[in-house]
Amino acid sequence: MRNGLFITGTDTGVGKTIVAATIAYALKQRQIDFGYIKPMESGILSDDYLARESDAALVKKAGNLPESFAEIVPFTFPEALAPLLAARRAGVLITKTNLLNSVKKLIRPQRLTIVEGAGGLLAPLCENFLVLNLIKELNLPVLVVCRTALGSVNHTLLTLDRLRREGIEILGVIANHTASNPDIAEATFTSQLTEFDPVTILGELPYTAGLRPDFSDWNRLAAHIDIETLLNLTKSINTQQ
Numbered sequence: 001m002r003n004g005l006f007i008t009g010t011d012t013g014v015g016k017t018i019v020a021a022t023i024a025y026a027l028k029q030r031q032i033d034f035g036y037i038k039p040m041e042s043g044i045l046s047d048d049y050l051a052r053e054s055d056a057a058l059v060k061k062a063g064n065l066p067e068s069f070a071e072i073v074p075f076t077f078p079e080a081l082a083p084l085l086a087a088r089r090a091g092v093l094i095t096k097t098n099l100l101n102s103v104k105k106l107i108r109p110q111r112l113t114i115v116e117g118a119g120g121l122l123a124p125l126c127e128n129f130l131v132l133n134l135i136k137e138l139n140l141p142v143l144v145v146c147r148t149a150l151g152s153v154n155h156t157l158l159t160l161d162r163l164r165r166e167g168i169e170i171l172g173v174i175a176n177h178t179a180s181n182p183d184i185a186e187a188t189f190t191s192q193l194t195e196f197d198p199v200t201i202l203g204e205l206p207y208t209a210g211l212r213p214d215f216s217d218w219n220r221l222a223a224h225i226d227i228e229t230l231l232n233l234t235k236s237i238n239t240q241q
């Protein structure tokens with residue numbers, strides 16, 4: 001049985017990790033057993049960086065996860081590039097079989113697994129293998145994180161459209177306000193989006209300065225995500241064939 005959700009985004013830097021950390025915190029508060037996997041993370045310059053500033057570090061801390069970093073992020077690369085390019089430039093060959101085996105080994109079916117992609121839906125992970133392909137292989141429903149700035153309606157509709165065309169189940173969207181000065185585009189984002197797509201908006205995160213690396217007030221952000229609906233949708237999709 002599948003038991004998890006995949007967090008993708010409309011781009012890199014849209015807030016997938018902030019959303020993953022917020023959900024991790026909320027699950028911990030509810031004493032729900034869960035794991036977090038970031039299959040490939042770029043820009044990991046050192047062990048110290050991994051332990052303090054990586055996506056893995058942030059979610060591990062927010063969710064108080066006991067796993068080692070190796071059990072959260074099987075592949076890291078020093079350069080902040082899409083994984084395929086970062087691996088090539090590091091002289092490493094990772095096949096989709098390596099990647100899938102490594103990720104599947106970390107999944108424990110008895111608990112909810114949150115998997116965070118890299119970049120957006122069509123970011124290249126390995127040769128002939130995009131984030132989209134990983135989602136299909138893992139057969140997980142998807143939570144889409146997007147920005148709310150001008151252009152985000154287009155990016156989000158494109159992402160949702162591609163997910164639907166691929167037959168991937170969509171849990172909903174979390175709209176993330178990453179700009180400090182909201183404008184009309186930001187203020188009207190969700191109404192503009194839902195005018196063109198029937199997707200469920202599962203949360204809207206306010207702009208919050210200083211989210212990385214030492215943020216601790218996850219409670220405040222968690223209030224902006226409809227965790228119960230997210231969990232119910234995830235459960236109901238996960239239990240379908």
Ligand SMILES: Nc1ncnc2c1ncn2[C@@H]1O[C@H](COP(=O)(O)OP(=O)(O)OP(=O)(O)O)[C@@H](O)[C@H]1O
Binds near residue numbers: 014016177212
């Ligand atoms: N609501 C917000 N308010 C202020 N800053 C934010 C907000 N959400 C995200 N950020 C900042 O934007 C940056 C990117 O966020 P995050 O790392 O979560 O993106 P990502 O989608 O996970 O990126 P990647 O593709 O690298 O995994 C971080 O520095 C984060 O602190």
Ligand SMILES: [Mg+2]
Binds near residue numbers: 016017018055
């Ligand atoms: Mg991230």
